[in-house]
Amino acid sequence: MQLTGAQIIVQSLKAENVEYVFGYPGGAVIDIYDAIYQLRKVKHVLTRHEQAAVHAADAYARVSGKVGVALVTSGPGATNAITGIATAYSDSIPLVVISGQVPSTLVGTDAFQEIDMIGISRPCVKHNFLVNKIEDLAITIKKAFQIARSGRSGPVVIDVTKDVSQAMAKFSYPQEDVVIRSYQPATQGHVGQIKKAAQLLATAKRPYVYFGGGAVLSNASAELTEFVNTLGVPCTSTLMGLGAVSGSDKHFLGMLGMHGTYEANLAMQNADVIVAVGARFDDRVVGSVPKFMADPKKIIHIDIDPSSISKRVKADIPIVGDVKSVLTDMLATWKELGLSLNAANLEKWWKTIDGWRAQNCLMLPETKDDVILPQYVVQTLAKVTNNSAIITSDVGQHQMFAAQYYPFQRPRQWLNSGGAGTMGVGLPYAIGAKLACPDEDVFCITGEGSIQMNIQELGTCMAYNVPVKIVNLNNGCLGMVRQWQELFYQGRESETIFKTQPDFVKLAEAYGHVGIRVTKASEVESALREAMAIKDRLVFLDFITDPRQTVFPMIAAGKGLDEMFLPTHMNK
Numbered sequence: 001m002q003l004t005g006a007q008i009i010v011q012s013l014k015a016e017n018v019e020y021v022f023g024y025p026g027g028a029v030i031d032i033y034d035a036i037y038q039l040r041k042v043k044h045v046l047t048r049h050e051q052a053a054v055h056a057a058d059a060y061a062r063v064s065g066k067v068g069v070a071l072v073t074s075g076p077g078a079t080n081a082i083t084g085i086a087t088a089y090s091d092s093i094p095l096v097v098i099s100g101q102v103p104s105t106l107v108g109t110d111a112f113q114e115i116d117m118i119g120i121s122r123p124c125v126k127h128n129f130l131v132n133k134i135e136d137l138a139i140t141i142k143k144a145f146q147i148a149r150s151g152r153s154g155p156v157v158i159d160v161t162k163d164v165s166q167a168m169a170k171f172s173y174p175q176e177d178v179v180i181r182s183y184q185p186a187t188q189g190h191v192g193q194i195k196k197a198a199q200l201l202a203t204a205k206r207p208y209v210y211f212g213g214g215a216v217l218s219n220a221s222a223e224l225t226e227f228v229n230t231l232g233v234p235c236t237s238t239l240m241g242l243g244a245v246s247g248s249d250k251h252f253l254g255m256l257g258m259h260g261t262y263e264a265n266l267a268m269q270n271a272d273v274i275v276a277v278g279a280r281f282d283d284r285v286v287g288s289v290p291k292f293m294a295d296p297k298k299i300i301h302i303d304i305d306p307s308s309i310s311k312r313v314k315a316d317i318p319i320v321g322d323v324k325s326v327l328t329d330m331l332a333t334w335k336e337l338g339l340s341l342n343a344a345n346l347e348k349w350w351k352t353i354d355g356w357r358a359q360n361c362l363m364l365p366e367t368k369d370d371v372i373l374p375q376y377v378v379q380t381l382a383k384v385t386n387n388s389a390i391i392t393s394d395v396g397q398h399q400m401f402a403a404q405y406y407p408f409q410r411p412r413q414w415l416n417s418g419g420a421g422t423m424g425v426g427l428p429y430a431i432g433a434k435l436a437c438p439d440e441d442v443f444c445i446t447g448e449g450s451i452q453m454n455i456q457e458l459g460t461c462m463a464y465n466v467p468v469k470i471v472n473l474n475n476g477c478l479g480m481v482r483q484w485q486e487l488f489y490q491g492r493e494s495e496t497i498f499k500t501q502p503d504f505v506k507l508a509e510a511y512g513h514v515g516i517r518v519t520k521a522s523e524v525e526s527a528l529r530e531a532m533a534i535k536d537r538l539v540f541l542d543f544i545t546d547p548r549q550t551v552f553p554m555i556a557a558g559k560g561l562d563e564m565f566l567p568t569h570m571n572k
Helices: 005-015 025-038 050-064 076-090 117-124 132-148 162-166 189-201 213-217 221-231 262-270 323-336 341-357 374-384 396-406 426-436 454-464 479-486 505-510 521-533
Strands: 002-003 021-023 044-045 068-072 096-099 127-131 155-161 167-171 207-211 235-237 251-253 273-278 298-303 319-320 391-392 440-447 469-474 515-520 539-544
Touching: 002 005, 005 025, 005 132, 005 162, 005 167, 005 251, 025 068, 025 096, 025 162, 050 068, 050 426, 050 454, 068 076, 076 096, 076 117, 076 132, 076 155, 076 251, 096 132, 096 162, 117 155, 117 319, 127 132, 132 155, 132 167, 155 162, 162 189, 167 298, 189 273, 189 298, 189 319, 189 323, 207 221, 207 262, 213 221, 213 323, 221 396, 235 262, 251 396, 262 341, 298 374, 374 396, 374 440, 374 469, 374 521, 391 396, 391 426, 396 440, 396 469, 396 479, 426 440, 426 454, 426 469, 454 505, 469 505, 469 521, 505 515, 505 539, 515 521
Parallel strands: 021 044, 021 068, 068 096, 096 155, 127 155, 207 235, 207 273, 235 251, 273 298, 298 319, 391 440, 440 469, 469 539, 515 539
Antiparallel strands: 002 167
């Protein structure tokens, strides 16, 4: 059967069971959009900006576990998509981004809306392809999906010249995975290394399990929880790993790192054997590596990406493989060898940890005059939603408050930009999450700085009836940057205070949504319950919060995990 290249793209997406394509049309992809219209094989979501299209596809992938798909045109359409691609790359999210390109005869001539998408995207993709021959199109799409979702997942770009979209060819889509000789990711951990790791762990006096986004992406929550509970050891999570072990699990000490809990950070610093599961010891987690390693400790590092192992902290026992598979094998080995931890040592370790926990580092600060604390809003949201809503966030103080005060119960419940720290992701993330899970409550926790970076997507929400709830913790400033200015720059608030702001309630109403402004702490819970009761409308909740609140605990750049700025009640 002869099809145009554009039709081949649509039929290939259908063959990959793609449900939604997020995008924005333009001249270089107009034939693809015509094929989408005629064939009606996939649902297209027209966002208001290409960056938001990629973010929404990213969120769809995070929540569903499938590959997200975005479609953009050449030139500015492609460059607008780069921030979304880089964000997904930093967090290892499987995406296929199809970008249009000028006709192959014009490539390299500085044609209208020509941009070197392959060159520009190369640093922030897992792989990219330029398709300038129609006979390569279908197999390239197959390879792109295969690469995006396997191994350490990530975004793949397919740049398609316009003449390929218009050319005709016989369509045949590969049913089986394509053999790519240069790409064969390992999934099974080495049996000998797993045995060594189990034996080393059995000698620990102060064992600790530290997990990250890899535990979520590999769907290893059940295996990780069983591992932690069987051994009875404490565990902690990176920002990206939250939910892989329930926030209410007695073994879970909370998030660690720059804004981690007192107990999670001190346990990491004082542990003698650490099992790192799908995490990479990044700068926000361990701070200064020399200070982190000053207290002797052995490191067991499990990751599907060999380049992530020993990148910053040298592993004593590296295990390359899918963490779901490796944890299953390690627990089986533990049982087969009859291994166990010394009960007295473990009891002593837990007694020390419980002493740190008793400091209650996340206790709400004192306030008066019915002022709204942003922490209290998140805490109340957790209560109102019974800890079960899907939460997206932007980047800033509100992101850290969400991570600290919302106890996530399951994986893929928490969506944020961890590696790239991209402001503006929250609303498009909420769109992608709600489309992936229409029966779930989806809340976007944001700030007045972040929400304005992609606020135009309120139009997308109205167009596609996406009734998410927006919790705007409005403190009138760029809170996280202002916090640093207060702590390290003698309070010089350079360009962090918003002198003017829109009326967010009226703005939401202008898009056809419901807007609610909340100015008193006594009104917070009732406002959230009111929003929850409105199931068929987007509700924008504008909470006017205390602008002087600071995210504590906090570790400054270059400091160790035991060198935390602590809340006032812990300094008394």
